[in-house]
Amino acid sequence: MRTQVGIIGAGPAGLMLSHLLHLYGIESIIIESRTREEIEGTIRAGVLEQGTVDLLNATGVGERMMREGHFHHGIELRFNGKGHRIDIHELTGGKNVTIYAQHEVIKDLVAARLKAGGEIIFNVGDVSLHQLDTPTPKIRFRKDQDGELQEITCDFIAGCDGFHGPSRPAIPETVRKEYQKIYPFGWLGILTVAPPSAPELIYANHERGFALVSTRSPEIQRMYIQVDPRDDIANWPDDRIWEELHARLATHDGWELIEGPIIQKNIIAMRSFVCDPMQYGRLFLAGDAAHIVPPTGAKGLNLAVADVQVLARGLESFYRSGKTELLERYSEICLRRVWKAERFSWYMTSLLHRHPDHTPFDRRIQLAELDYVTSSRAAATSLAENYAGLPMEFETTAGVSL
Structure with a gap:
């Protein structure tokens, strides 16, 4: 097989990149280790x-999102038994956040690619990358996991295959530098069949630990509590989960959490991770293959989309005029945004979670910071503009118009 851009991974990064390249008139093939049913059915959070x-x-795949998404003008920070609203819409001059699950974005992008005749090869295995430092890099894989070995010859390869995929390890260890922070707590997340308990997301800081309330649909709600990441989900019967949620979210004004049947629960660890550079030869990493953020800042999917916007512009410039400046600066441009998102995610995580090593002094500093950010317009504005998303920082370089 031959294509201009070979894309490994049919998550938000790979699908959006293929969609953007199609709009630029650039061919691509996506390969994905899971089935279509798996990628569309794995329920994931989505704060856009x-x-x-x-x-x-703008690219024609937002119709269902606009019909079914939940548009929030703000978020609530809750501590000391009281809620404090951050008015994102007002503080940022009209920006909002949209609650629309990641798997729904994936459904929309898969449908758009298939409707346009795009090629997505699902359920592949034994993926490997070759000749990355040549003009004709190659992807090898087995179709249907254990089928015959196949090869795609490309002009470029986009590694959009997540943290555990083969793309990042294909960059020599002598070239890449990896930065990582492991947090000493995790999130126990549940899906519950219940109406919304609040009109907007609630981020709660409590003596017993962090809690989060968000919505997935008018009938399904998503909630989290801070736990030890090494804990066993078997230690958390439904009654215990609801007890913790009620305790951590309690207020002095009579607000009530609405319970319902829990249909899913799991524990996830939390870490921050960055790979530098995000490119090697004709290979470009995007999304979770290059960086991981703790979910507190709601940046994962958004960073993936930002990466592929930069990459798509660079590829379009190359195929239109032969210029490589944007591709050469891909890591530089993306990592500037990535590190700002890492900083914000670290800030929100530090602000809202109880650290095992917190002293009484640390606890009072944390509460003072919460008091400051909810009472100072300048501090609230900084939080709001980071949460709603910093502007894309495309630059004009060597005559390349963006």
Whole structure:
């Protein structure tokens, strides 16, 4: 097989990149280790920045999101038994956040690619990358996991295959530097069949640990509590989960959490991770293959979309005029945004979670910071503009118009 851009991974990064390249008239083939049913059926959170929403709409895949998504003008920070609203819409001059699950974004992008005749090869195995430092890099894989070995010859390869995929390890260890922070706590997440308990997301800081309330649909709600990442989900019967949620979210004004049957629960660890550079030869990493953020800042999907916007512009410039400046600066441009998102995600995580080593002094500093950010317009504005999404920082370089 031969294509211009070979894409490994049919998550938000790979699918959006293929969609953007199609709009630029550039051919691509996506390979994915899971089945279509698996990628569309794996329920994942989705808090979309304004820029992500604008891109989905501008490229023709936002219709269902606009019909079914939940548009929030703000978020609530809750501590000391009281809620404090951060008015994102007002503080950012009109930006919002949209609650629309990641697997729904994937459904929309898969449908758009298949409708346009795009090629997505699902359920592949034994994926490997070759000749990355040549003009004709290659992807080898087995179709249907254990089938015959096949090969795609490309001009470029986009590694959009997540943290555990083969793309990042294909960059020599002598070239890549990896930065990582492991947090000493995790999230126990549940899906519950219940009406919304609040009109917007609630981020709660409590003596017993962090809690989060968000919505997935008018009938399904998503909630989290801070736990030890080494804990066993078997230690958390439904009654215990609800007890913790009620305790951590309690207020002095009579607010009530609405319970319902829990249909899913799991524990996830939390870490921050960055790979530098995000490119090697004709290979470019995007999304979780290059960086991981803790979910507190709601940046994962949005960073993936930002990466592929930069990459798509660089590829379009190459195929249109032969210029390589943007491709050469891909890591530099993306990592500037990535590190800002890492900083914000670390800040939100540090602000809201109880650290095992917290002293009484540390606890009072944390509460003072919460008091400050909810009472200072300047501090609230900083939080709001980071949460709603910083602007894309495309630059004009060597005559390349962006």
